[in-house]
Amino acid sequence: MQMKNKYEDKSENRYDINRFPNENGHFGPYGGRYVAETLMPALIELEDAFHKFVPDPAFQAEFKELLKNYTGRPTPLFYAERLSRHLNGARIYLKREDLTHTGAHKINNTLGQTLLARWMGKKKIIAETGAGQHGVATATTAAYFGMECKIFMGVEDIRRQAPNVHRMKLLGAEVVPVDSGTGTLKDAMNEAIRYWVAEVRDTYYVIGSVAGPHPYPHMVREFQKVIGEETYSQILDEAGRLPNLLVACVGGGSNAMGLFYPFLNEPVDMLGAEAAGFGIATGKHAATLCAGTLGVLHGSKSYLLQDEFGQIKEAHSVSAGLDYPGVGPEHALLKDFKRVSYVAIDDNQALEAFHLLCRKEGIIPALESAHAVAAAMIEATKRPAEEIIVVNLSGRGDKDLGIVTST
Amino acid sequence: MNRINNKFKELKEKHQAALVGFVTAGDPDIKTSQKIIKTMCDRGVDILELGVPFSDPTADGPVIQRSSTRALKHGVYLKDVIEMTRELRKTSQVPVILFSYYNPIMSYGTKAFYKDAMNAGADGLLVVDLPSEEANELISSWNADEFAFIRLVAPTTPKERMARITANASGFLYLVSKTGVTGSDGLDTTDISQHTDLLRSVTDLPICVGFGISTPEHVNTISAFADGVVIGSAFERMIEENLDSPDLPAMMGAMTAEFKEATMLAS
Ligand SMILES: Cc1ncc(COP(=O)(O)O)c(C=O)c1O
Numbered sequence: 001m002q003m004k005n006k007y008e009d010k011s012e013n014r015y016d017i018n019r020f021p022n023e024n025g026h027f028g029p030y031g032g033r034y035v036a037e038t039l040m041p042a043l044i045e046l047e048d049a050f051h052k053f054v055p056d057p058a059f060q061a062e063f064k065e066l067l068k069n070y071t072g073r074p075t076p077l078f079y080a081e082r083l084s085r086h087l088n089g090a091r092i093y094l095k096r097e098d099l100t101h102t103g104a105h106k107i108n109n110t111l112g113q114t115l116l117a118r119w120m121g122k123k124k125i126i127a128e129t130g131a132g133q134h135g136v137a138t139a140t141t142a143a144y145f146g147m148e149c150k151i152f153m154g155v156e157d158i159r160r161q162a163p164n165v166h167r168m169k170l171l172g173a174e175v176v177p178v179d180s181g182t183g184t185l186k187d188a189m190n191e192a193i194r195y196w197v198a199e200v201r202d203t204y205y206v207i208g209s210v211a212g213p214h215p216y217p218h219m220v221r222e223f224q225k226v227i228g229e230e231t232y233s234q235i236l237d238e239a240g241r242l243p244n245l246l247v248a249c250v251g252g253g254s255n256a257m258g259l260f261y262p263f264l265n266e267p268v269d270m271l272g273a274e275a276a277g278f279g280i281a282t283g284k285h286a287a288t289l290c291a292g293t294l295g296v297l298h299g300s301k302s303y304l305l306q307d308e309f310g311q312i313k314e315a316h317s318v319s320a321g322l323d324y325p326g327v328g329p330e331h332a333l334l335k336d337f338k339r340v341s342y343v344a345i346d347d348n349q350a351l352e353a354f355h356l357l358c359r360k361e362g363i364i365p366a367l368e369s370a371h372a373v374a375a376a377m378i379e380a381t382k383r384p385a386e387e388i389i390v391v392n393l394s395g396r397g398d399k400d401l402g403i404v405t406s407t
Numbered sequence: 408m409n410r411i412n413n414k415f416k417e418l419k420e421k422h423q424a425a426l427v428g429f430v431t432a433g434d435p436d437i438k439t440s441q442k443i444i445k446t447m448c449d450r451g452v453d454i455l456e457l458g459v460p461f462s463d464p465t466a467d468g469p470v471i472q473r474s475s476t477r478a479l480k481h482g483v484y485l486k487d488v489i490e491m492t493r494e495l496r497k498t499s500q501v502p503v504i505l506f507s508y509y510n511p512i513m514s515y516g517t518k519a520f521y522k523d524a525m526n527a528g529a530d531g532l533l534v535v536d537l538p539s540e541e542a543n544e545l546i547s548s549w550n551a552d553e554f555a556f557i558r559l560v561a562p563t564t565p566k567e568r569m570a571r572i573t574a575n576a577s578g579f580l581y582l583v584s585k586t587g588v589t590g591s592d593g594l595d596t597t598d599i600s601q602h603t604d605l606l607r608s609v610t611d612l613p614i615c616v617g618f619g620i621s622t623p624e625h626v627n628t629i630s631a632f633a634d635g636v637v638i639g640s641a642f643e644r645m646i647e648e649n650l651d652s653p654d655l656p657a658m659m660g661a662m663t664a665e666f667k668e669a670t671m672l673a674s
């Protein structure tokens with residue numbers, strides 16, 4: 001008798017990609033739309049527009065053309081031979097999202113959403129940003145389409161990601177400093193939501209990850225899945241088979257969903273790397289799935305970092321793009337289904353992986369992506385040389401040089 | 408809950424609109440806050456809205472954000488707000504609505520919240536970030552005659568949606584007067600009047616109007632067409648500007664009386 005492969009399991013326990021989200025935007029017990037009534041009509045309008053315009057062949061043609069010639073897709077899938085040999089384990093491939101225009105996967109999503117905003121007839125764009133990568137990507141696509149653009153950014157992030165602030169300004173965006181709370185991504189998102197509540201009639205809010213209220217988690221996954229689709233055919237061309245393991249860092253979870261989604265029905269393991277900051281035991285981390293609890297923040301239900309009274313806690317990470325106390329609802333469900341495993345990588349492990357990738361491959365990764373590289377390095381040493389690991393190198397590290405040289 | 412219905416009946420007979428007073432519970436600290444709400448109830452607030460402090464109040468402007476931060480600094484949480492309600496109930500029968508974001512309630516436990524808030528003498532709950540689509544998970548086991556779930560209608564809400572929202576409503580309806588967060592200015596009373604009429608065409612429940620109403624003149628104008636007027640940021644601004652004054656409760660009482668006066672219509 002043949003053992004049933006766990007991926008062939010057709011029971012309720014199998015993650016069926018067609019079931020989520022349901023028509024109310026719920027991923028099992030997660031997701032939904034927890035927002036002020038003022039925003040509800042706008043979210044319903046957005047959901048309708050998403051279903052109507054995005055499948056339109058003319059929309060798809062325009063989107064694909066821009067992904068190709070403006071963004072520089074497909075991005076290469078690169079065999080990191082020197083790193084793999086150094087680790088003496090499984091073969092590591094890097095999906096080079098760092099080579100996209102603006103230097104991170106974020107642009108896939110901002111192109112898709114800004115294009116949708118145009119199809120909806122909106123003239124103004126707002127966005128929140130942490131590392132500044134999503135802010136730069138939004139400012140870029142807004143400039144390309146000639147739309148007015150405001151980016152909300154925490155004062156602490158403005159300080160530690162200064163090069164990106166300059167880039168946004170050069171691109172014609174207004175950077176709105178947010179000094180409430182801890183002055184990081186969570187607070188920038190609070191302020192973007194407040195602004196949107198007031199200006200909702202003519203303003204499109206480009207959320208930067210698979211987080212926020214429905215339809216954002218679904219929509220952002222749709223615009224990011226190109227990462228996984230390319231990887232799928234590239235690895236078949238390159239190695240003649242599917243990889244054994246996919247690894248991506250998880251802040252809100254968009255680069256991870258983008259890579260994982262096209263493989264969810266395949267016999268491929270998946271690993272999400274969260275930021276453990278100073279270490280989970282210290283309480284100063286951003287490992288929402290590994291150490292958080294159920295709650296509602298920024299419009300959706302998912303895991304959160306919160307205290308016993310339901311007050312949101314500060315997240316901590318050397319990487320501004322992972323420094324967020326929430327996580328996309330689909331990841332919460334994938335964790336429950338045990339379809340994806342999640343680990344926490346601390347600041348030191350991420351920095352070590354950062355330096356190793358610089359030295360071994362001549363690639364300077366974003367600190368966010370360095371968390372994925374660190375998780376993949378641990379896995380690679382446990383797996384034989386026949387196995388293939390694909391790591392999403394979600395962004396390049398130029399923006400982080402100040403941080404890395406000062407630590 | 409019957410306290411709410413009786414209050415609107417009573418006010419209608421007296422040709423008055425309801426003065427709905429909002430303060431963040433525990434601002435600036437529990438003891439002072441307890442005195443403030445007692446004084447407000449004694450000086451004419453018809454319905455008291457007690458804000459539950461939250462770390463990330465995305466529907467609030469700077470004034471109420473800061474009030475939440477002050478209360479949290481003193482460690483005031485939902486459990487304390489429920490206790491403050493119980494304390495007030497010893498001396499006042501003014502209806503009390505708790506005003507919260509959803510996360511503190513989830514964290515408290517939705518079933519435990521219902522039981523404890525009702526036992527303490529609260530009459531209802533308003534959750535800013537729980538639209539009717541998601542509300543069932545909280546209120547499906549509630550008895551709406553005993554404990555009201557106050558629903559919000561916004562200036563952006565189309566008429567068909569208003570009808571759906573009001574279909575299961577109880578207590579009263581909260582009509583948001585501005586497309587924006589609490590405390591923002593630029594109130595357009597003509598606009599509000601039209602929205603109130605539109606909402607009235609789909610419901611018989613009392614309609615209270617709030618967000619950005621800050622002067623007795625506003626209150627008087629809106630009292631002519633709405634059943635109640637909510638004052639929040641204006642009260643909170645008074646607290647913020649007099650944090651260390653021993654006269655703060657008395658000042659809040661005087662302010663309440665002035666707003667209450669403005670709800671009385673010439674009959
Ligand atoms: C390079 C890079 N990778 C990853 C992230 C984390 O976001 P997500 O988890 O949505 O991919 C960011 C966010 O700013 C980023 O800039």
